[in-house]
Amino acid sequence: NAGVTQTPKFQVLKTGQSMTLQCAQDMNHEYMSWYRQDPGMGLRLIHYSVGAGITDQGEVPNGYNVSRSTTEDFPLRLLSAAPSQTSVYFCASSRLAHQETQYFGPGTRLLVL
C-alpha cells in the first residue's frame, strides 16, 4: 500500500492564483482531513470528511474548498491564494469508527508571493 499520498510536494503561487492540492489514500479509510502547519501553531484543521459526499469545516476553513467524490481522494482547493496561506499542508486519513490512528501524507509546502 502507498498509504496517503500528496501532490505536489512544493508549490509557489502568486497572490490571487488558484490551485488544487491533491490527496489520495489506498487504505479504504472513510475519514480524511486537511491540516495546515505553521511555525509555533501546531496543526490546525481546515476541512474534514467522514465519507464520500460528506465534508465539514474545521478550525480554519476560510479560503479553502474541498469535495469528496470518492473514498480515495480528498482534494483541497485554494480559490484565490493569499500570502497568509503560505504554510505546509498535510492530509490525513483514518478508519471512521474509532479514528484511532491517523495516517499522514508527506505534506505539501506552499509559498504564496
Next chain:
Amino acid sequence: SQQGEEDPQALSIQEGENATMNCSYKTSINNLQWYRQNSGRGLVHLILIRSNEREKHSGRLRVTLDTSKKSSSLLITASRAADTASYFCATKFSGNTPLVFGKGTRLSVIA
C-alpha cells in the same frame, strides 16, 4: 480552543537520558494520542491511551493519563539521537469530532 497544550515547547537532552513531555487539555476526552514528526515529514502515530486507562507502554515509550487533572505525559527512556523530532499530543472528543492537535514539543537528543 480545545487544543491540547504540550510542555515544554522545547527540550534538549543527552543521549541515554530520559525525556518527558506533558500535555494538558480542557474538556473530557475519549482518547489521547501521541504523534512524532521528523523534520520535513508527516506525523507518525506513536501510541493511544483511552480515557479509562492510566498507563500504556510501547517499547521505550510510556504514556500516562490523569483525567482528573486533564493531563498526559509521554516518557521516552534511554533516548537516542534518532528520537530527535517534534512530539504532538492529540485529543479525541466524543462522537465523530476530529482529533485536535497541540502545538508540540521539540526534542533534541545530543549524541
